[in-house]
Amino acid sequence: MASLSPDSLSKAPPNNALEWTLEMVRIPSVTGSSAEGQFAALMRQKLARVSYFRQNPQDLWCERTENDPLERENLFALVRGSGKRVVILAGHFDVVSTGNYGLLEGLAFDPYPLLEALLKTLKGSDNPADRQALEDFESGAFLPGRGILDMKSGLASGIVALERFAQLVDRVGNLLLVATPDEEHGSKGMRSAISTLARLKAREGLEFVAALNLDATADSGDGTAGRTIYTGSVGKLLPTALFIGRPTHAGYPFDGVNPHLMAAEFTREVESNPAYSSVADAPGLAGMLAPAPTCLEQTDLRDGYEVTTPRLTWVAFNVMLMRSEAAKVLARFKRAAGQALERALALEQARFEEFEDRAGRPVRPLPYKPRLLEYAELEKRALEQAGPEAVQAAKTQVEAESTDPLCYARQLTLELVNLANLSGPAAVVGFAPVYYPVALLGQDLKSKRLLKVCQEAAIRVESEFGQSISFRPFFEGISDMSFLAPLEGTNDSPTLSLNMPGWGTRWNVDYQGAELLGVPTVNVGPWGREYHQRLERVQTDYAFRILPELVWRLALGALE
Incomplete structure (x- = not known):
């Protein structure tokens, strides 16, 4: 050449x-x-x-x-x-x-x-x-x-x-x-x-x-x-899950629930799993498979060493889209998060029973009932618990402090968890900006x-x-x-407006402008x-x- x-x-x-x-x-x-x-x-x-x-x-x-x-x-x-x-x-x-x-x-x-x-x-x-x-x-x-x-x-x-x-x-x-x-x-x-x-x-x-x-x-x-x-x-979504555990001293692991275990089960289920890949349905393209999802971020939100187990673990995935399906993606990831909660708690119970048996102590069931929420449900609970002024103050503060879209979604979800008084074991699923149609x-x-x-x-x-x-x-x-x-489907907007922090503000897309342009693109x-x-x-x-x-x-x- x-x-x-x-x-x-x-x-x-x-x-x-x-x-x-x-x-x-x-x-x-x-x-x-x-x-x-x-x-x-x-x-x-x-x-x-x-x-x-x-x-x-x-x-x-x-x-x-x-x-x-x-x-x-x-x-x-x-x-x-x-x-x-x-x-x-x-x-x-x-x-x-x-x-x-x-x-x-x-x-x-x-x-x-x-x-x-x-x-x-x-x-x-x-x-x-x-x-x-x-x-x-x-x-x-x-x-x-x-x-x-x-x-x-x-x-x-x-x-x-x-x-x-x-x-x-x-x-x-x-x-x-x-x-x-x-x-x-x-x-x-x-x-x-x-x-x-x-x-x-x-x-x-x-x-x-x-x-x-x-x-x-x-x-x-x-x-x-x-x-x-x-x-x-292709389009893109960033599904997220915030897992809420119950902190405990590291010497007494069965007195709490470690959110890392829940997050690990979630990641094990979703990472590179073609069952979570988007499938095209446009004329002549039906059946084309998007790249499998992959984890972009998994963190316990702590800055330094502690001998206490973490309260929170945050996970964010990259999902490529070949059709408009935000509601389906949210449902799939919500189901995966629910399964992760159940598997993690079942595994925790089995290991607790084995530990107690080896220690010669009577076995008892761990007293945990997991909760699973969408981001929209979390915001509703925060409004009920803390009021609209507190929720708006949290949004204003996070928007002023965050320029990174994942950081923005993570921090605002955390603030709403606190305002909602949501305790673990639990998971909140939603999306982080930015949505690519x-x-x-x-x-x-x-x-x-x-x-x-x-x-x-x-x-x-x-x-x-x-x-x-x-x-x-x-x-x-x-x-x-x-x-x-031209957008392949703006019908994703209702799901995203409710479940993506920052929708309609800093991370907004001018859909009206895009539709007005209507410009074919290659x-x-x-x-x-x-x-x-x-x-x-x-x-x-x-x-x-x-x-x-x-x-x-x-x-x-x-x-x-």
């Missing part, structure tokens, strides 16, 4: 995808960092060098994300032509942290020095992943760096399309680049951008005919799976037309570059497509390997030569 370096750019087609990628990668925009907060303004300065924006500075602007204590900004760059039709080019600019680079962390945002260092450090390693990476780097076909794959090279292809469109004399339609922060955390950028886009559409009478999300794909092979146009994106191309005319444009562009690119472009229905890494595309981005890892790398020929051409043709085709 062809490789690209700064010295070989003159041999490449006339685009600046590599230069734009390197400029963006060098900004260390880790989610939550000051650099993430500065990124939009820095890129606005860089894009202002483009001739169109020198002449039309009003079409290049930044807007603060809504209800964001970190005061981050979205970047909008609009190149206008004739008519009201608009294609959106969307991507996020935040990246995950760099601690896993170890001694090379200082080079994480400098791809070519990092490449040289990795070529040295990977030699002699017997780790299969290291050997694969070394082979990739020695081939000249891959370039490393934090965010180079996820997803600044994708964003660069959108910028290149914007530049090329600006150079046309008779432009038909309009191209709008939307670059957002916080995708790796809670998608606050895109959730805020939806409101901006809805206002822009209403103010100027624009018609958003398509959106191209430019997120990356992982491929451990030759790129056949990576060179893909996705016509939808399932996104799918529909059967409407705009969606069918976008699919046809994608198919035609793929055929042309295959013919010219000799590399296949495949189609898949679901982008499985979750993405901002969930907020751009994902087309770079491919590479090991994103979020120290060996994150992008396949250069596709990212910097083929992808910009594919994005360009998709954008033009959608505007016709």
Whole structure:
């Protein structure tokens, strides 16, 4: 495969995808960092060098994300032509942290020095992943760096399309680049951008005919799976369970109930269990299975050592969705939590009986009756026990203190448990923010037309570059497509509004704005390997030569 370096750019087609990628990668925009907060303004300065924006500075602007204590900004760059039709080019600019680079962390945002260092450090390693990476780097076909794959090279292809469109004399339609922060955390950028886009559409009478999300794909092979146009994106829920035990001195374990045992039974039941996987039911996709759920967090909420057993254990799971089914997910996880309570207490009773028998003492039943509540039931109980003022005060305090969605849900659930005077053994099940709806191309005319444009562009690119472009229905890494595309089902809202802390406030989604946009969306981005890892790398020929051409043709085709 062809490789690209700064010295070989003159041999490449006339685009600046590599230069734009390197400029963006060098900004260390880790989610939550000051650099993430500065990124939009820095890129606005860089894009202002483009001739169109020198002449039309009003079409290049930044807007603060809504209800964001970190005061981050979205970047909008609009190149206008004739008519009201608009294609959106969307991507996020935040990246995950760099601690896993170890001694090379200082080079994480400098791809070519990092490449040289990795070529040295990977030699002699017997780790299969290291050997694969070394082979990739020695081939000249891959370039490393934090965010180079996820997803600044994708964003660069959108910028290149914007530049090329600006150079046309008779432009038909309009191209709008939307670059957002916080995708790796809670998608606050895109959730805020939806409101901006809805206002822009209403103010100027624009018609958003398509959106191209430019997120990356992982491929451990030759790129056949990576060179893909996705016509939808999985959704995501974060089911949670707070297990409440009865603390006791560690020397007298049977005088209490340890919530870790209940949580362990819960995790054992749910972790990687395909019975809890979402199954698609859309026409032509019925039976497709989402990735199995996995535990993201399990903690006893204590900061230091105590000889007392914990009172609480919190568990949060990641659940990918292939259809709208929040109520069913809640029911499944509530059932699992109930089974965990029963199994844990039965096991506790059996071990207590064995212990008493060995000690020569008479056996007695442990006096525990477990309780199982949904978050909505917990809030109702807290209102009854403590009153609305106390509940609202708890919500206000937690919202002021928490910027992390899991932390927010955990802390508010704990506060309500205290206000409700809920004692263990018990469990409270609910959801943590943020909810990502399932996104799918529909059967409407705009969606069918976008699919046809994608198919035609793929055929042309295959013919010219000799590399296949495949189609898949679901982008499985979750993405901002969930907020751009027509929602596969907003009927999840009643369940979520009652059982997700923060719904309707900081973690809200502008569903009315999203429905107003009604923009068919596909994902087309770079491919590479090991994103979020120290060996994150992008396949250069596709990212910097083929992808910009594919994005360009998709954008033009959608505007016709």
